[in-house]
Amino acid sequence: MEKPAAEERILDAAWNIFIQKGKAAARMQEIADAAGINKAMLHYYFRSKDRLFEVVFFRALEDLLSSAAVVLGSPMPLAPKIESVVSMYIDSILERPALPLFVISEIQANPGLLSHEAFEKEEIQQEISLFGDQLRMAAEKGDIRRVEPEHLLMDLLGMIMLPFTAKSLFLGLMDWSDEEFVVEMNSRKKSIPAMLMASLRVPNPV
Structure with a gap:
């Protein structure tokens, strides 16, 4: 409706x-x-303002986390999965560049938001758990090195979100225009998955 x-x-x-x-x-x-x-x-x-804020905030939080979490928990092979999640995140945030900083700032101000009944945390945790199972099985087969799923997720999210949350810093340091920033972020759809997959390679024996 x-x-x-x-x-x-x-x-x-x-x-x-x-x-x-x-x-x-x-x-x-x-x-x-x-x-x-x-x-x-x-x-x-x-x-009330509290009710209105909850609707806006949890819609933003869902935009930031839920869709990507579903992909993480899917049976898709690891490399295209990471590429899909990175591309999905960057496209979503380019449409609403203030999204990451808004969500992070409000959670810092009120950590209890992540325990709110409107946030389907258990479903997201389940998808992340499935992703962890995939990483463990790949490591057991020798396809990748052993890695903590939480650490890989922090790397993934950090590499995507930091440029957006620190956009003004990067624009000033690099002398980029807003248009150039968008070009750089689109280029990261390829560079971030490549760096993450390179970090998962099994070291060559000495």
Whole structure:
């Protein structure tokens, strides 16, 4: 069932304001103004700022984690799986570049968000567990070196997200335009999987 147009306008307006100001500084009146509705209608759709923030935040968190987690838990071979996850993440974040910093900042401010009933953490953990099983079996066969799945995931997410969370730093250091930054991030769809797969190679015996 499609959401009413007014509800979608509210969610879009709330996303923009929460991104700019964070939950604490955002005000319901400015969200209503940005959505082109009155405050009473805003409260009709979303009872409180807490409720509105939860909907916006968990939609953002799902965009950042859930789809990639499903790919990680799939039976796809390891190399194309990593390529698919990296490409999926970069495409998603290029559409909403503020997404990683918003999610990370709000979790730092309120770590309890990851225990909220709206966050399907168990499903994501299950997909990661399946990915870990795949890595262990590949190591047992001698296809890759032994690696902790958590460490590989931290490497993967860090290599993708750091340039976005530190975008201003990279633009200043490299003298890149926004357009050049996008080109560089698209090039990382190939370079990140290549680096990760190289790190998994079994060392040659001395």
